[in-house]
Amino acid sequence: MDSDQFDSISPLDFRYVDQQTVACLSENAFTRYKLLVEIALVRTLCRYGLCSQETVKEIEDACRQITTDQVYQEEKRIGHDIRALVNCIQAKVSDQAKPFVHMTATSYDIIDCARAVQINALIHDVVIPSLFDLEKVLIEITLREADTVQIGRTHGQHAVPITFGFALAEYVSRLGASIETIQELAKNIKGKFSGAAGAYNASSLFFHEPENFEEEVLAELGLKPAEHSTQIAPPEAMARTLCETTIIAGILSNLARDMRNLQRTEIGEVGEKFETDQVGSSTMPQKRNPINFENIESMGKIVNSRMSAVFMDQISEHQRDLTNSASGRTHIEIFAYTILMIKRMTTTMKKLVIDQSNIVRNLAMQKDLVLAEPLYIILAALGHPNAHQAVKILTVKAQRERRSLQEIINEDKELEKYINKMTAHQRNIISNPVLYTGIASRKAKVIAKRWKQKLGL
Amino acid sequence: MDSDQFDSISPLDFRYVDQQTVACLSENAFTRYKLLVEIALVRTLCRYGLCSQETVKEIEDACRQITTDQVYQEEKRIGHDIRALVNCIQAKVSDQAKPFVHMTATSYDIIDCARAVQINALIHDVVIPSLFDLEKVLIEITLREADTVQIGRTHGQHAVPITFGFALAEYVSRLGASIETIQELAKNIKGKFSGAAGAYNASSLFFHEPENFEEEVLAELGLKPAEHSTQIAPPEAMARTLCETTIIAGILSNLARDMRNLQRTEIGEVGEKFETDQVGSSTMPQKRNPINFENIESMGKIVNSRMSAVFMDQISEHQRDLTNSASGRTHIEIFAYTILMIKRMTTTMKKLVIDQSNIVRNLAMQKDLVLAEPLYIILAALGHPNAHQAVKILTVKAQRERRSLQEIINEDKELEKYINKMTAHQRNIISNPVLYTGIASRKAKVIAKRWKQKLGL
């Protein structure tokens, strides 16, 4: 049905439109998936000898011609969505073929299988590939910046030095685990062809082993049957997939938060290359706002908040109620927003510029105080009776007198004996805090390479 | 932009389309509201003597011609939504008029005012009138069925008798309170015209009392300014309105739950008139499913789950961050779904059929056991030392022997003295449990009439 896209209410339908997602998740796509299920059914009926190859051909041809609009027109007339679909198919085939359309099926045999095929396709064709793209970009930056020493921050405060690559390796690792998880989960989304109450009441009228028949219909669609279904397939496999999707959105929100904080004017360690024509602010022409990271974090909130309805929809009374009729149609938006997040993160990270001078400047801000941790730890290890308290006093002194911690240390007669007992490596770090990065660089590289290989990137 | 409506992902944009809602909440509508704000601005500039009446006319004419599509095309080029809008207006006016487009305004002066005008319009034109329609229908049924004795149910178990009108009066009262609340809340949604950080930095360059200027721009739009704003208006007024909307959705969910339970095959106290062509089930032609009430309850879950993101969006760093860029665009869906719930509830309740015979049958199921409560209470009041336990034993006996409680009571010698002490009214009820409805009927009528009058229905 032709319409003005901007008459839409959901920003998914006019502002955040991703064509790959539309190809899987739009109502047109869903009609197509439902028709695929009707085709799988008649093919199997034919294999079981219930109808002829011609009937299959007729129904396939009919299915190819049906538009969502036609189905909606018919639904408007009769008030039932799947019966409308069936009527549309039947209207396009011969009287001989008519009985074999939807034969033995209940509405949710069609809908739940269509949903399973749809989500499998989406995960396989869109979610996983876009995650691979992102992972690839993150791995590249991780490797490139594995040795870029950066101050580590906890509580927003300077802590001890790490490297920028190490900080990104965190996301390579967390996202990598999610990629593996969601790949597994998608395989568990099952179909069902067990009729109105799940007991194969209708198909038992025709088949001695209706579970075999179900298995064959589903095999046509690349699906396996749920171990038990009622009128509907059990909701847990989908819920788990949506949980993992939300978890992915959470990881991306975390990365976005980090990046936009590193973009603060006072920090300035990263930036985003701006397009020539791009406007940062309608009144402040100088501004470079981290709008992409902000947008990602914003979508993360959308995703997070919607999981509650997914869990609520686990409750379906007896052999099913329809209190998921509307809500069940909206859960796919969780995928849609997460895909947008993944893709925007990829393009934004690709444009990420690292400001080496600011990284160095920030590192130097409290550089000397960073010594407090290794000093305390080594002193303690060397038997200083009260190392934590002693070092705290030194740092307070350094801060108050605006002098370097090293100066204070060197003046301190009590510490001399401990310093003499230190290993060369320890003494080296005490006099050069930038070396105090542990195994950050090495670890960043190992993780990046491991995932590069695992994912075949 | 022309498109196939069924390429949409959100069911709001192809399945649950309400034209009144679209007229307020679509992106086209939002563009229109933003242009209204730009017009209000230039009119006020003119009143302050900064530009001529001709400029106003030019800009008004330009605004009337601008389409969302044009703005999106321009945004695509420059990457900023409000600057795109401004460019589109400026492109349509003379060089003399150009400077007065958007003069002193920051993007969110426009957006927050547009949002406030939009939500005010929505509440005033759609939410409140549709709630009035629903309230009217509920009041009618309440009055009509005020005397229809029905068993009251707690825990899904028969408790004591009430009337059907009394049960509905609950919803008249709860919804009535929400109508009054949301009317008040909508008035508190404020606008702002205080510039990039809320301190009127830009407008102070031109006006000695920039708050007066703000007040006048907003008055053009029927708005009042927030007491304090940053780049954005404080989010609480909108959050409160959304809370109340969610509360309305909760009330409707409860009514829907009640109605669909009363429609259970075994209960059958209410039903919904079916259209002649309507199909209840794709395989079970005899079925009459409560799909409208199910749909309402389903939308209630959508609404409930989305509030979390509204509360999250209260956090905006310093003078604002943009981590509500996407999420902030989706909060209006809470209104959209709730309006659908209200309207569907109205049409469904209009078609509600009450099955008097089933009501009577159900009431009779345990009729006699209903006596347990009044008997226990009167006995206790008359000084029976252990009334609760005593009556419990009698009811167990009645159930075990499948006899009426009254028989058991009459046989019980110990109770005789208490029965003799009862008032006529009490004895009457003990021998006719259907009379044990308290003031259900009277109260139903009072509540229905009160709200009818209050709302002028």
Add this chain to the structure above:
Amino acid sequence: MDSDQFDSISPLDFRYVDQQTVACLSENAFTRYKLLVEIALVRTLCRYGLCSQETVKEIEDACRQITTDQVYQEEKRIGHDIRALVNCIQAKVSDQAKPFVHMTATSYDIIDCARAVQINALIHDVVIPSLFDLEKVLIEITLREADTVQIGRTHGQHAVPITFGFALAEYVSRLGASIETIQELAKNIKGKFSGAAGAYNASSLFFHEPENFEEEVLAELGLKPAEHSTQIAPPEAMARTLCETTIIAGILSNLARDMRNLQRTEIGEVGEKFETDQVGSSTMPQKRNPINFENIESMGKIVNSRMSAVFMDQISEHQRDLTNSASGRTHIEIFAYTILMIKRMTTTMKKLVIDQSNIVRNLAMQKDLVLAEPLYIILAALGHPNAHQAVKILTVKAQRERRSLQEIINEDKELEKYINKMTAHQRNIISNPVLYTGIASRKAKVIAKRWKQKLGL
């Protein structure tokens, strides 16, 4: 019942214990509130002539002695909480008095009234006073720092200057509105004494006007009756109060987020005075972490996430089901966490130290670029055909050449004619960007003083 507090699971019960909150919200407190309702009942029965003053005295005395532990022991035996309470009271009074304990009441007459009294007390005695304390501290800082020029930040980027007092005035205003709102809402939490299904079935056995009787019982408790109740009072008034509580938590989360960002090592505009013995980090003795603001933000997440169950609990089937039995007991935790947030915010803001030198340093970081906004606006107003683009080019030049924007402006021949047309005020600001604070200072003071007066602080 004696126990080790650290055998608790909820941190509310061992770590975040606020004595004022415990006094209202603990189970002991709730028992006390329930006993108050039983007392209010018998007093009213006496006034209606159903029982003697001696009976009242007996029951009051009994209620004063009952412990939660006793009630739980009895509940363990009989499996019903309110019947257990009643049994406990009856066990302590004479046989004559026994019938008047709980007479005509259903469990939820007691529970819902007790809850209403409890929450009224909590809001009146704890929430409002602690909000007043916080508001007072915020007002003081607002007034003290009304003239402290600070860079305004949007998107975490430097925008235009404001004052620190102006930034805090935002919270004075937002919290002030919430104080007024929650005071109103608390008044709307109603009680009920309408019996097992809300139709006064039981009380009608004794009173011709059972609503009057209800009104009198409730008046004893400082409550008004709900317009309509079933077995339970309508849940909306409580839901609205919890919504506003969550909104308060949202405002505090925002303030906490702002403060901890201003505490970042690179920003350092505020800090928190540390106690002498306090340890910032177990391994990094030099660290001063914003743990209080972090804790407040963390509690804000707890509060936010719990609202969903409050809305779910609006659905209670027919005259009530008990699917809020456990969840309904946990909603008070929303208050408990919010009170903790308010109190911790108060003590932390009291210790807030402002680092003037860092404020000045940060303000200077891009000081000159701040000129971009006023320059663009004035140029546009003076008829520059393309002001936004022109200024953008100048700022890019200034950044690339690391020179001040003013230098670049002064060299620009094209701009000369516009500069000559500027007012003195405008020229003044163009050459001294720190003056570009609009009416920040004035507005901060007005808002602070308004709320100081409104709240009588």
Add this chain to the structure above:
Amino acid sequence: MDSDQFDSISPLDFRYVDQQTVACLSENAFTRYKLLVEIALVRTLCRYGLCSQETVKEIEDACRQITTDQVYQEEKRIGHDIRALVNCIQAKVSDQAKPFVHMTATSYDIIDCARAVQINALIHDVVIPSLFDLEKVLIEITLREADTVQIGRTHGQHAVPITFGFALAEYVSRLGASIETIQELAKNIKGKFSGAAGAYNASSLFFHEPENFEEEVLAELGLKPAEHSTQIAPPEAMARTLCETTIIAGILSNLARDMRNLQRTEIGEVGEKFETDQVGSSTMPQKRNPINFENIESMGKIVNSRMSAVFMDQISEHQRDLTNSASGRTHIEIFAYTILMIKRMTTTMKKLVIDQSNIVRNLAMQKDLVLAEPLYIILAALGHPNAHQAVKILTVKAQRERRSLQEIINEDKELEKYINKMTAHQRNIISNPVLYTGIASRKAKVIAKRWKQKLGL
């Protein structure tokens, strides 16, 4: 610390107390887990030759004596929880041993490992065994009632017959899948011993391969290290476990909903054996309320609503912020409530009584109309051109004339030819709708036996 348990606010701490859960999740338990980590650390230090066996012994002895109360007292003094723990240990050991307490560790090395050990123990010792218990009960009922024909219900309306065992097999299957899932997920909860920013900065001062050291400390605790950690372990493994826990709560909520609906007075297919002393209602002595199923559903809402905070806590800025300080302490409540649900479901299902007479009565209510589905399907298969519509007309006629559908069918001349073409099996079902249960019975048994074997029950 001694206290009155009823001074608690969370019902987990006074009303819903499960001793197994307390043993794992209380603060006392958590202290114990943290001390276990400190012990694992010193043992590994000893194996690496840094300290003596005597030091290990000293520290182990000290850890055994420390109480939560002591740690909280010390924390009150110094304001840091883990440093307080360390101080408490150090106070109990010799000066030689002191440096080896907590050596190289950061607070969250201890806390995250303790949490991982705790949750592993909880899942292994409490969650899984209690799920096994429940699964066992469900399997028994499934087998026992595999042949009990019951009407299947969709939309709360009678659909087609199934068996009660088949209906329960749904839950055997859904819960079974969750048991397998959560067992896997618990294995993925990892520990970390990588220091203040995750780069092993401190441990690198002493070990050339600090990851090996980490691995050995963790092995002592039965843990594996996270592939990458910052100051904290990545939150996803815990989030996934909590998701699955919530999914389990969702399945149980669904079962509870089903059971309490089957307990409705009008349905009465199941009931719960009451204890002799139990009181159903404080005023209605005859009532038998499904309070256990209601309570389970209520706890399900608590669990559902709390997941949002778990997802929010995925965001931790840079190498960590502490905005999960309070919220992170509450996530364990999700486990606590779910365990309560599992255990209560087990005891309640054990007491479940099936009312055979009501099952039969309900089945008979519309028995004949059940024929509509098989009749329509067979007619369609036999080439009836418009079977769905035709059968619909017959059912309307049957309902209007209050006659059996079979009578109407037999009178219908048009249908005769189709009936003649039916198989014996088909004709059998058409004349005996109770046989129309598909493979319900067989499938129930297969599923029950499969899980019985899989889980070794």
